[in-house]
Amino acid sequence: PERTAILFDGRRVSYGELEGRANRVANALRARGYGPGSFVGLWMTRSLDLHVALLGILKAGAAYLPFDTDAPAERVAVSLADCSAPAVLVDAVTASKAVGLAVPALRLEDLASEDERAPDLRADGVTRDHPAYAIYTSGSTGKPKGIVISHANICHYLRAANSLYGITGEDIAFQGASVAFDLSLEEIFVPYLVGATLWVASRQVLDEADRLADVLNDAGITVLDTVPTLLAMLPKDVPSLRVVILGGEACPPAVAAR
Numbered sequence: 333p334e335r336t337a338i339l340f341d342g343r344r345v346s347y348g349e350l351e352g353r354a355n356r357v358a359n360a361l362r363a364r365g366y367g368p369g370s371f372v373g374l375w376m377t378r379s380l381d382l383h384v385a386l387l388g389i390l391k392a393g394a395a396y397l398p399f400d401t402d403a404p405a406e407r408v409a410v411s412l413a414d415c416s417a418p419a420v421l422v423d424a425v426t427a428s429k430a431v432g433l434a435v436p437a438l439r440l441e442d443l444a445s446e447d448e449r450a451p452d453l454r455a456d457g458v459t460r461d462h463p464a465y466a467i468y469t470s471g472s473t474g475k476p477k478g479i480v481i482s483h484a485n486i487c488h489y490l491r492a493a494n495s496l497y498g499i500t501g502e503d504i505a506f507q508g509a510s511v512a513f514d515l516s517l518e519e520i521f522v523p524y525l526v527g528a529t530l531w532v533a534s535r536q537v538l539d540e541a542d543r544l545a546d547v548l549n550d551a552g553i554t555v556l557d558t559v560p561t562l563l564a565m566l567p568k569d570v571p572s573l574r575v576v577i578l579g580g581e582a583c584p585p586a587v588a589a590r
Contacts, residue, residue, distance in 0.1 A: 333348030333351070334347075335529075337349075337350045338529070338530045338532055339504075339551070340380050340531075340534070341534055343380060347527065350383070350387065351450070353384045354388045355447070356446070357385060357391070357443050358390075358391035358392040358393075358445075358451055360442075360443035360445035361394065361419075361443065362392050364418075366419060367451075367456065368393035368453070368456055369462075370392075371395045371397045371416070372394045372395070372397065372418070372419055372420070372421065373412050373419065374386055374396045374397060374420070374421050374511065375398075375420050375426045375437075376421060376423045376425075377425045378401070378533070378538075381423060383530070383532065388443070391450060391453075392451065393453045395462070395464055395466060396464075396465045397415055397420075397468075398512040399512050400512040401425065401535075403512070405429050405430065405432060405433065407468075409432075409433055411468045412433065412435055415466060415478060417435060418435060418436075419436045419437070419438050420436075422437045422439060423440070427439065460482065462482060462483055463483075464481055464482060465486075466479060466480045467512065467514055490517070490522055493518060494525065494526065497575055497577060499522050500526055500528065501526050502554075503555050503575070505519065505530055505553070505555040505556075506519070506555065506557070506558075507532045508538055515557060515579070515580075519557045523555070533547075541562065541565050544562075544565075544566060545566045545567055545569070548573070549572065553572055554575065556570075556577070557579075558576075558577070558578065560578050560582070560583040561581065563578065
């Protein structure tokens, strides 16, 4: 429980603290009737609260429906309606954009249950075939299309992936992807599965690619999951890196050699 789960903006959160906070969110959601069979929207900026909220939705037995911070409100509304989502979790930044939505926009402070016990989802009939999350593509027709992923799908993928990557509890993994992008599942949950530490990048860090190598070095990052274009932009090497996971596009031979 005392192992570091997340580092963000100078703050450290242990696995025990993350568990307790996520359970409180889960129990508050369940008290409102949002549990197995529900999709709950997740529209928040990069923060510790975002990670607490994401786990809280899953621990309630519901599936999370993530949106990028900059997503247009109309697009969020269409996706929430398509999933019959009963609510969306927001923060100070996104709350103002969520004013016109047809469902309640809840802040984490609205979900302050006193109960820190983990809900017993198996007792509630949640199975591996229940949805874990849904991600909406932009859709070639212009109408967003939702892809629903079950617990069995994503858990099988994460375990199979780490049989190759070999990430362990000693690793510090960089978390840079938006939760609305499926790469984030690999970035977040492979470390969780082995008790590693997530180093969550702030928006400012992501916006300053020229400083990224220094940031990675200073943080002692050992695992980086990214695209070859970003890797090629690093002005210097990062000796602490042990595992570099690349995808999304072809890797130029020069980048691979380096």
